[in-house]
Amino acid sequence: MAIIKTGYTFRGKIENDETHGSINVLQPKDITDGAPIDKIAKINPNAFQSIDNHLLLSGDILIANKGLKFSTYIYHNSAIKTIASSSFFIIRVNQSKISPDFLMWYLNQMPAKDYLLNKTTGTTIPTISKSAIESLSIPVPTLDKQLLGVNLISEIKKESNLLESLIVKRMQLRDSYLWSLIH
Numbered sequence: 001m002a003i004i005k006t007g008y009t010f011r012g013k014i015e016n017d018e019t020h021g022s023i024n025v026l027q028p029k030d031i032t033d034g035a036p037i038d039k040i041a042k043i044n045p046n047a048f049q050s051i052d053n054h055l056l057l058s059g060d061i062l063i064a065n066k067g068l069k070f071s072t073y074i075y076h077n078s079a080i081k082t083i084a085s086s087s088f089f090i091i092r093v094n095q096s097k098i099s100p101d102f103l104m105w106y107l108n109q110m111p112a113k114d115y116l117l118n119k120t121t122g123t124t125i126p127t128i129s130k131s132a133i134e135s136l137s138i139p140v141p142t143l144d145k146q147l148l149g150v151n152l153i154s155e156i157k158k159e160s161n162l163l164e165s166l167i168v169k170r171m172q173l174r175d176s177y178l179w180s181l182i183h
Contacts, residue, residue: 023045062074106138
């Protein structure tokens, strides 16, 4: 149902190449709340071997393999080719059997997070192994049911964003009104 592999291993610090860089390199520090930040390091593909074998495809799920959060990110096509550093495992699913969005949702649920947390090794910086992810049991409903769930998640996210926007507007109205009382 899925292939799990490690991101690209660099021999040293990832240096941003603004001049010749044409490939983004995602690192865990680049992902905030399930989305990449605006400023991501770029590398010159000519300076590295076999870089094309590590390009991300739309629907690839990245899961951080160090730390306590196991943050996840689902990659969607970008105007710039992108790879993930070795600080991520990349899960590439058979999209005719499992929705990447459904799997990402499941990986962010407490049963999956608890399971992965219990499989960590290391005391200072906990790490998760590829075999721990491979052994995670995932309930897989039919693709139609997965897509219904994914649509529900999307609609609730839209509603959440609208409610947050409404709260901000109400606070602005409140403040405007209170300032008018003062002046």
